[in-house]
Amino acid sequence: MTINRNLATFADLEQWLNENRVTEIECLVPDLTGVARGKILPREKFTEDRGMRLPEAIVAMGVTGEFPSEGPYYDVITPTDRDMHLRPDPTTVRIVPWATDPTAQVLHDCYDPSGNLIPFAPRSVLRNVIELYTAKGWSPIVAPELEFYLVARNTDPDMPLKPPIGRSGRSETSRQAYSIDAVNEFDPLFEDVYDYCQKMELNVDTLIHEIGAGQMEINFFHDAPLGLADEVFFFKRTVREAALRHDMYATFMAKPIAGEPGSAMHVHQSVVNTVTGKNIFSNEDGTPTQEFYWYIGGLQRYIPAAMALFAPYVNSYRRLARHTAAPINIQWGTDNRTVGIRSPIASPQARRVENRVIGADANPYCAIAATLACGYLGIKNKIAPSAECKGDAYLGEYALPRSLGEALQLLRDETDLHEVLGKDFVTVYTEVKEIEHAEFMKVISPWEREHLLLHV
Incomplete structure (x- = not known):
């Protein structure tokens, strides 16, 4: 085909x-x-x-x-x-x-x-943000890195998730970051995944084993935002289907297993001048441009207000904890994986910014639209970033919302994002998320029964 x-x-x-x-x-x-x-x-x-x-x-x-x-x-x-x-x-x-x-x-x-x-359909929101770049003579480029867990089949939501059994007949009991042998445990599954992706012409690049037990990451080649959001959408369907055929689940929950790292969707992003084809983040001499710094400034200014789009569920905020391979603030740095906004080592033409805040559970259309909106506002409003973080950003203070309720209020209050993402979209999105939050608050968790039942 x-x-x-x-x-x-x-x-x-x-x-x-x-x-x-x-x-x-x-x-x-x-x-x-x-x-x-x-x-x-x-x-x-x-x-x-x-x-x-x-x-x-x-x-x-x-x-x-x-x-x-x-x-x-x-x-x-x-x-x-x-x-x-x-x-x-x-x-x-x-x-x-x-x-x-x-x-x-x-x-x-x-x-x-x-x-x-x-206006509230996810593809529409992303299309509208891309149009803002087009009007400036720019083409945004993105490259998602999507993490997910393979877990054993679990039909009881009251039971914790566990790593699946691999071809050796054993499940992982330790962390195997970047282990080739740990990936090979699931060769039959990934052969199907790559076969499906090839037939669908999905732009998947590198597969690696991430830190968590049964945690994987797939990288996508850089391309235009709408097409890549489509590919992430298709890939999620694909890997879930392949996992079911191998008697396991694939989950994109941000924090599916207690004590294990959460799953992110890191999004690399840059902007190209549509006439010259050059990266607007780099000067002719290879140094960073003002637009590069303003873009980072925009991410720093607006990420907290966009968190309900980057971390859309109550579970999402369990991932964003100190020393868990997920950011807790909006500091930025070069080749620094402790920050929320990273600038990887790259050639001038490939200079880019990586948003490390976004969870794997985020809607790819909404999340990519939101991160591009933050950067666009940074350039438009010429927002200077803070000083670069050259140490451990986990030693800094929390600068992100700690709950979905807090994030929704910040999104409601940030009118700049309303203008870019659309007021109707923000209204519908926040109202829907309030319903989800209210549903969650009706549930009594095992932690509450364990620690409060006889102690308070």
């Missing part, structure tokens, strides 16, 4: 479907949690409709499937639950490699009846 990323029209898409003898199509829309929503259509029905309709609230519900029942949410989403019109993006078509019959998957963009992008 071959994929032509130059597909531009519905006619091109139709030709591709013919060439690959597709009989069924998964019409997909990423919702705010990153879950794939949509419909599965026979090829004939897809061709006749050239899209489909879904209730607009489908992309705007919480991870539990709940919707807000009142409030500002319904100032944006019509209480009549009207349809949104979905249009396929031909460039996103890919084969579903694990399907029995020839099946394609196609991402769709969401529009209102007047032909305007639905």
Whole structure:
């Protein structure tokens, strides 16, 4: 199966479907949690409709499937639950490699009846932020590094997760950072993952074993933001499916196992002048530009307010703890992995900034949109960064929200981000996350029963 990323029209898409003898199509829309929503259509029905309709609230519900029942949410989403019109993006078509019959998957963009992008749909938000860069004559470039855990099957949510059993018949009991043999324990699984990724033409690069037991990391080649957000979305579906076929789970929870490091989605980012093709972070003599420092300044200024997008669940904040391979503040430094904002060693043309705050559980569209928004505001407002951190940033104070509730309030209060991400998006997103937080607060944890039952 071959994929032509130059597909531009519905006619091109139709030709591709013919060439690959597709009989069924998964019409997909990423919702705010990153879950794939949509419909599965026979090829004939897809061709006749050239899209489909879904209730607009489908992309705007919480991870539990709940919707807000009142409030500002319904100032944006019509209480009549009207349809949104979905249009396929031909460039996103890919084969579903694990399907029995020839099946394609196609991402769709969401529009209102007047032909305007639905402002709270994740792909719309990222598209709108990219347009701000385009208006300046810039093209943002990103490269995600996505961590995840392989865990043994677990059908009881009250039981802790455990590392899976590898081909040796044993599960990991110690940390195996960068161990080749530890990765080889799961060779049959990763052979399927790479086979699936090849058939889907996902730009995956390096696979490594991370610090935690059963924790892996996959790196993506740098490219345009929307395409890479799509690839992260597809990859999550792919690795989960492959893991199930090998009697284990793959999880992108930020902190799935107590006592083990959390999982991040580090995003490397740079900006290219669309006319000259040069990195705007580097001067002709190879030194950093003011834009480079302003971009960092923007990340420092706005990351705390964007944390609800980088760390979107109550579990996310368990990852962000001192000396756990995750940042606790917004200091920046060169080749320094203790900071939240890292500048890797690179040639002038490859000079970039790495946002290390983002969790693996973040919606890739929302997270990439938010980090680009922070950098854009830094350049626009010429925000100077703090002095570079050249030591251990874990010795500094916490400078990030410590809970989802605190993060949501910071996002509500930061009007600069509203202007870039869209007021309607921020309204819908924060209202949905409040519902999730309220659901969590109804649950009594084992820690509370253990320590409070007979002691208070």
